[in-house]
Amino acid sequence: DGGITQSPKYLFRKEGQNVTLSCEQNLNHDAMYWYRQDPGQGLRLIYYSQIVNDFQKGDIAEGYSVSREKKESFPLTVTSAQKNPTAFYLCASSMAHGLAGGRSYEQYFGPGTRLTVT
Amino acid sequence: AQTVTQSQPEMSVQEAETVTLSCTYDTSENNYYLFWYKQPPSRQMILVIRQEAYKQQNATENRFSVNFQKAAKSFSLKISDSQLGDTAMYFCAFMKHAGTASKLTFGTGTRLQVTL
Secondary structure, three states: OOOEEEEOOEEEEOOOOOEEEEEEEOOOOOEEEEEEEOOOOOEEEEEEEOOOOOOEEOOOOOOEEEOOOEOOEOOEEEOOOOOOOOEEEEEEEEOOOOOOOOOOOOOEEOOOEEEEEO | OOEEEOOOOEEEEEOOOOEEEOOEEEOOOOOEEEEEEEEOOOOOOEEEEEEEOOOOOOOEEOOEEEEEEOOOOEEEEEEOOOOHHHOEEEEEEEEEOOOOOOOEEEOOOEEEEEEO
């Protein structure tokens, strides 16, 4: 079955430690995205990538880093510079980067990772 | 910058009844997409329905339909014959049209509870 996997479902870290969240997709999608969700707020975009070896900052990129070495993978690192890292993190992918026609622009989401930093 | 507003933090509906969730947005764009996503307790984001702004006809997907008023920048979701499985957070989202970043801008969500 094609889909997006995020692991682990729950992650705990001590303050001051970097932590990397995994996101893998086997949908052959070109574009991938990372969102953060906090209570009472909608999702906010952290980083996105249109193609391999290319990525752009979203609205709240400070304290985060990403890489896109493979089409299938888009890991997110939450660094110690992120002031409020505790949140629910969602990865998404889409077939193309907003191309006209069809449904290539639709984003499909993974199950998410709940990160708790104490 | 685009903004999406969902003014109903919580709503409740009885099973088999109809409920409408509100969403307004602000943009200077003429071409864009609008979406409703459902997030059940599992927290998986599920696409419910989509609307292309250049289409005048309102989108429908089984029990789900939208009322898209482009001039008013309004995009409400109607759920007919509500079922217990419809209990979830519902998010309205905006995306610019092709050729630009496919960034989704989300509203803050409406928590819908379907009761017996």
